[in-house]
Amino acid sequence: MSKVVNTLKEVIKLCGLKEGMRVSFHHHLRNGDHVINMVLDEIADMGYKDITVNASSVFDIHAPIVNHIRNNVVTALEVNYMGAVVGREISKGIMNKPVDFRSHGGRPSDIESGKTPIDIAFIAAPTSDNMGNCTGKYGASACGSLGYAFADAMYAKKVVVITDNLVDYPLYDFSISETYVDYVVSVDKIGDPTGIVSGTTKITRDPVGLMMASYATKVIQHSGLLQNGFSFQTGAGGASLAVAKYLKELMLKENIRGSFGMGGITGYLVDMLEAGCFETLMDVQCFDLKAVESIRENKRHREVTASHYASPTVKSAIVNNLDVVILGATQIDTNFNVNVHTDSNGYIMGGSGGHSDTAAGAKLTMIVAPLTRARLSLITDRVLCISTPGKTVDVLVTQRGIAVNPLRDDLIARLKEAKLPIIDINELKNIAEKITGIPNDVKLGDKVVGNVIYRDGTVIDKIRSVVV
Amino acid sequence: MSKVVNTLKEVIKLCGLKEGMRVSFHHHLRNGDHVINMVLDEIADMGYKDITVNASSVFDIHAPIVNHIRNNVVTALEVNYMGAVVGREISKGIMNKPVDFRSHGGRPSDIESGKTPIDIAFIAAPTSDNMGNCTGKYGASACGSLGYAFADAMYAKKVVVITDNLVDYPLYDFSISETYVDYVVSVDKIGDPTGIVSGTTKITRDPVGLMMASYATKVIQHSGLLQNGFSFQTGAGGASLAVAKYLKELMLKENIRGSFGMGGITGYLVDMLEAGCFETLMDVQCFDLKAVESIRENKRHREVTASHYASPTVKSAIVNNLDVVILGATQIDTNFNVNVHTDSNGYIMGGSGGHSDTAAGAKLTMIVAPLTRARLSLITDRVLCISTPGKTVDVLVTQRGIAVNPLRDDLIARLKEAKLPIIDINELKNIAEKITGIPNDVKLGDKVVGNVIYRDGTVIDKIRSVVV
CATH class of the missing domain: 3.40.1080.10 (Glutaconate Coenzyme A-transferase)
Known part of the structure; x- marks a missing residue:
C-alpha cells in the first residue's frame, strides 16, 4: 500500500506522458527549486518533444529550460511570472509560440475551467507520506504555503508528488491530500533552502x-x-x-x-x-x-x-x-x-x-x-x-x-x-x-513573444521581441 | 461585499429551486439538526413538489420529512443512514420510489462523478463569516468535523451556508472556503446542542x-x-x-x-x-x-x-x-x-x-x-x-x-x-x-422500498416493505 515510485523516469512512463501534453509546476521553492529542471531534464533525456509547460512562475534557476526550448522539448510555456534570465531569451524570440502570461488568480481559474487542462502535475513537496498527503510546512526544503499547487493537484489527470522528506503515513498536517495523488517520488533534494526563502527579507535603508x-x-x-x-x-x-x-x-x-x-x-x-x-x-x-x-x-x-x-x-x-x-x-x-x-x-x-x-x-x-x-x-x-x-x-x-x-x-x-x-x-x-x-x-521587433492574459481571459497586451 | 441573505425563502428563490431538483444536507448535527426540517418546511410552504433529498443521514428528529413525503414535496430520498422513526414509515411503503442507500464513501463519489448531481446544497455550519468561510469547530452548535459536507459544497451548483454564529470576515479556521459558497443565511438556531453531540459517550457496564x-x-x-x-x-x-x-x-x-x-x-x-x-x-x-x-x-x-x-x-x-x-x-x-x-x-x-x-x-x-x-x-x-x-x-x-x-x-x-x-x-x-x-x-411485502448501493455502484440488495 504505497504510491512510491523509484525514479522520475519510471513515474513519467507510468503517467503516460505523450508529445503534445501539458505538464505543470508550482513555484513555492522559488529560486531554490530543483524540480522543474530535474523533471524537464528527464523528459528531454527520454526523448520527448513538444511539451507544454505550465508553471506558476519561472525563476533564474530555471535557465536550463532555455535549452529545452531550443531543442523543441518545450514548445509552449504558460507562466504568471518569469525571471530576467529566461525572460531575456524569450524576448529575443527563441520560441515559435508566444508565452502565455496569466495572473495568480487567472491560472487556477483556467486550470479548473479546463481552458488549460493539465495532463501531469509535478508537485514539489517539502514533506509527504507514501500515499501523497503532503505539505510545505516541514522538512529541510520547507517553503510554507503550497497555495499555487492546489489547482494542479485537484484538476490534473495525473499527479506526481516529488519530495525529499518522506514520512510515515498518515501525515496529519497535510495541505494537499492523497485523494488527488497518483504517485510519490522520493529524491535527494527538491531544492536549495537558501534560494527557497530568504533568511530574512530586509527593509530598505535607502x-x-x-x-x-x-x-x-x-x-x-x-x-x-x-x-x-x-x-x-x-x-x-x-x-x-x-x-x-x-x-x-x-x-x-x-x-x-x-x-x-x-x-x-x-x-x-x-x-x-x-x-x-x-x-x-x-x-x-x-x-x-x-x-x-x-x-x-x-x-x-x-x-x-x-x-x-x-x-x-x-x-x-x-x-x-x-x-x-x-x-x-x-x-x-x-x-x-x-x-x-x-x-x-x-x-x-x-x-x-x-x-x-x-x-x-x-x-x-x-x-x-x-x-x-x-x-x-x-x-x-x-x-x-x-x-x-x-x-x-x-x-x-x-x-x-x-x-x-x-x-x-x-x-x-x-x-x-x-x-x-x-x-x-x-x-x-x-x-x-x-x-x-x-x-x-x-524599438521593438514584430514577433509576438508573449500574450498578457488578463484575469477575465482577454489578452490585454502582446509583448514583442526585442531587436538585439 | 456580503453573501448574507435574510431568509430561507429568499435564498431558495435566489438559488432557482425547481421541481425535480436535488437538494442536499449533511448530518453532523445528528439528532439535534434543525436545518433539514426548516429548509424542507420552507420548500413545502412555497408550494414546491417533486424534490429529491440527498442527505448523508436522516435521524429521528427528521420525522417531519414523512409528511413532506406523503404530500409529494419529497419524492425521492438518498441517504447513508436512516433512523428508526423515518425508517419505519419508509418500510411501510409510503414512497413510490425506493430510497437509495449509499455508504459514506459512495455518496461523495457519486456526487463528484455526477451520478447524483446536487442542485442546491444546504450546509449547516456552526460558524461562518459573511462570505461563507465556515466550520463546525466553533459556536453554540459546534459539531466538530464537517467531513461529509465537503463534496456537497465543492460540487453543488448552488451552495447555501446556514449558520447561527455569523462572525467577522475572514474566519481563518475555516473548513469549507468561500470559493464554493453562493449564499449565507443567518438563523436563530441551526440545532439543539444536546442532540448534536452527547455530553460524553459511555462505555458499557453490561x-x-x-x-x-x-x-x-x-x-x-x-x-x-x-x-x-x-x-x-x-x-x-x-x-x-x-x-x-x-x-x-x-x-x-x-x-x-x-x-x-x-x-x-x-x-x-x-x-x-x-x-x-x-x-x-x-x-x-x-x-x-x-x-x-x-x-x-x-x-x-x-x-x-x-x-x-x-x-x-x-x-x-x-x-x-x-x-x-x-x-x-x-x-x-x-x-x-x-x-x-x-x-x-x-x-x-x-x-x-x-x-x-x-x-x-x-x-x-x-x-x-x-x-x-x-x-x-x-x-x-x-x-x-x-x-x-x-x-x-x-x-x-x-x-x-x-x-x-x-x-x-x-x-x-x-x-x-x-x-x-x-x-x-x-x-x-x-x-x-x-x-x-x-x-x-x-414475511416481507413485494414492494421494494430501498436499494442498497454498494460502494462500487452495484445494487447489492433491495429492501422490501414490511407487511403490517
Missing part, C-alpha cells in the same frame, strides 16, 4: 525608499480605510516592507485592529499579526523563514489556495475583500496602466503574479516606485506592456510626490485635505524627464 | 458487553496487526468503546505507538491520541463534546473529507490503509454477510454509514454483537438485507465465542494458537437458536 514608504503610509492613513477590520497586502520589496513597518507603528498607536494581511507573506506581516494588527494572515506563498515558521506554528496564519486568494471565477476570492494593496511597477503611464512584465528596454523580467488580481479587488491600489531608475523615467506616455489596467490603479507614490488616478476624485479630496504632496501624473512625468531627458522610443 | 470487548481486544492482540504503525476505527456503541479502553491499556502496556485512529471520533479515541497510542486522529465526524474540543484545539486531530475517509473513486482513501475496524450488526448470516439496514423484523433502522467502506478497506474487520437480542438470534441463514458482503468481514465476536470467516485460514490459526474460543459460525447459530428457538421466517 532614504528615497523610506520617504516613499512614509508617503504610502500617510495615503493609507488618510484614505478612510484604516479602521478596525482593515485588510492589507504588500510585497517583499524593501520599500513595501517599510510600509508594513510604518503601518504597524501607526495601527498600534491608533489602536486599530485589522482583519487580515494577505498575499506572499514576509516576517513583517508576521510581526503585524503577532502584534495584533491583524486577526489572521491568508497566505498563498511564504517569502522568508519567519513566515514559514509562523504558518507552521500559528493557527491564525492560514494557508489558502490560489483560487481562494485571487481567482476571478470562484464564488468569491479574498482579493474581493481587500482594502489596500501596495504594488511595484517597472513603468506606469499617464493613464495609470502598469507594466511589471518588461523592463524599460522591453526585456521580459517579471509578470503579473497577483498584481492585476489584487489591483482589481482592492479598494485602494497603490503603486510605490522611484520616479527614475537607471536614468529612465518610471512614467511614460504608454507603457511597453499593460500588465495591470490603469482603471484598477488608484495611486502612484514616488519620492517626488503622489499622483492619484483622476477617476478617484474622492481620494484626491481626502489626500489634499491631509496636505499630502498630490501632483498630477503628467507633471510628475515632466519632473522625471527634467532629470532623465526624454527617452528615445524603444 | 458484563456481556465487557466480555465481548475483552474478546475483541484479544483478537486484535493476536492478529499480528498490533504493532507500531497500527491503525484503528471503532464505533460509538458501548461495547465498541470498551474495546478502545482495553486496547489503550494494552498498547500502553506493550509500548505500541499506532499511526492513526479514524472515523466517527469519540472521547475514547481522543484519550488514546493524548496517551500517545496514535500519532493522529482522522476525523470525518465527532460523536461527543470531547471530540469537538479536541478537533478544535489539537492539531493532531485532523478533519478529513468523506472522500478522503472512504471514497472508492479517489486516488486513495484512508480506509485503504486501515488495520482494524470494529463494527456492529443487527444480523449476520452464516456467510458473514452483515445487515445494518433493518432490524430482524425487516424495518429500516440504520444504514451502511462507513460500515461497508471500512470493511472493504480494513485488514481485519470485526463484528462485535451479542448473540441474541429480544429473543432473536443475531445469526441467520440469510440476512434480511446485505449491507456489507461477507467476503469483507473477517471475524464475529459474541459473548459465546468468536467465529472467523473460513476465508481467513491464517487468522483462524493465529487465534487458535492464542487459545481464544474460536467456534464455527454455524455452531454459534445453533447455540443461539437453542436459546431463542428457530425463528419464523419474516
